[in-house]
Amino acid sequence: MDQIDRRHSLIKSWLHEAADLLRESFNQELEIKEKTSRTDLVTNMDREIEVFLYEKITAHFPDERILGEESVGHDIQDLDGIVWIIDPIDGTLNFIKQRANFAIMIGIYEDGVGHLGYIYDVVRDELYFAIRHNGAYCNDRRLPTVEELPLSEGLVAISNRLVVSDADEARxxxxxxxxxxxxxxxGLETAWVASGKLVAYIAPSLAPWDIAAGLVIAEEVGLVYRQVTGEKINLLQNNAVIVANRYAFQEIQNEWQ
Amino acid sequence: MDQIDRRHSLIKSWLHEAADLLRESFNQELEIKEKTSRTDLVTNMDREIEVFLYEKITAHFPDERILGEESVGHDIQDLDGIVWIIDPIDGTLNFIKQRANFAIMIGIYEDGVGHLGYIYDVVRDELYFAIRHNGAYCNDRRLPTVEELPLSEGLVAISNRLVVSDADEARxxxxxxxxxxxxxxxGLETAWVASGKLVAYIAPSLAPWDIAAGLVIAEEVGLVYRQVTGEKINLLQNNAVIVANRYAFQEIQNEWQ
Incomplete structure (x- = not known):
């Protein structure tokens, strides 16, 4: 992938602009709509941020394709060439109910390989990012390679959906x-595994835009980010995932079976 | 209770001094010990902050008693007179693993009635506090009386212990x-219910120092903070609690039975 430095500078400036729009929206009434269910919501700000990013990307990189949560982007059936995978607000329920604990996420892939990943915790002003083969960071601080901690020595994040299900793997x-x-x-749970605040994150159904940015960051700190079956992530479908260090990943996989 | 303004100024300054000590400790190795189990931990900083607060309180209010999580205070068998109830680090596991998502908590009771409550989210720099009959605040912002939202319209926080138990109430x-x-x-979960970010918080076994500060804040925003049985909180023992608006409290109680 070319123009890495230019891409990185542009993306950081877009994220800060988008964060300003989100912070301004805290004082306004949100328009909230249901997507697939009572707990799958979208707001006018999800769409506004996605359009904002879409327009920036197409203005600067007109030949590249975009896959976005809110359907502003292209109809992506393969990962050929350069594809931007964006989630304008990851954690929409937190955004609506808490005005905190959400992130803007961007991943850039070339022929299916992740090159740049960004998870921006707007309210904490913590930008987690990674550049392939150049390490991962939280703001200016380089994130070290994760330790091979066992599950028993760390906090584990599990998605709401899996925890409340009747299956007992999560428990x-x-x-x-x-x-x-x-x-x-x-996004934040993945960023927190990458920075050692959690030992693992488990979710039974993540969409490509939930995964793309975190996967780039995870690889740069030596995490395993795979399907629960051990297969590689498929960014053209939803995936049941485990994000963990090599040792804890194995422990969780064993517990799953 | 007398000297409310003086107490309030002193406590705020102590909390900021204690927060500085905690932030400085982020760069140092923690001494970690198990209390009752592998997941019930205490650090040198829990003890250091408790001693710090104990010394401040006894220097300024020598006739008042102190109940603290780390046993620095007095042997409290009743709530007669003025009792300070303190938790130097609420969320010790988060403090150890994340260096975030913990709080310093102080409650002051007179003859069993809560007069002042403080929950300080050190890393977010958010001080939630309440003065009896004078309202609750997050920093300078007064918290409005909570809305009577049903459970279906809010996020609910439930303690780890209850969620992973085999009982299915939590799910x-x-x-x-x-x-x-x-x-x-x-503490943070109670503060988040008080500020409308959560609709309810449920925990099967909270100690007096987990409860004392939040109970004062909860009362000032019109929350119900009671035992799951509906009985009043007993600050001389552990309690199974629900913190919620009146409507959601009833919904949760019905689901429990």
């Missing part, structure tokens, strides 16, 4: 950890 | 809400 895994956390943002 | 309640959250700090 068994949580009991083997130091404690369960449910934060409601796939 | 049933979570399924009826907009979503489950598990944050690992009773």
């Amino acid at each position: 068994r895994i949580a009991k083997n950890s130091s404690g369960l956390r449910v934060n409601g943002s796939a | 049933r309640i979570a399924k009826n809400s907009s979503g489950l959250r598990v944050n690992g700090s009773a």
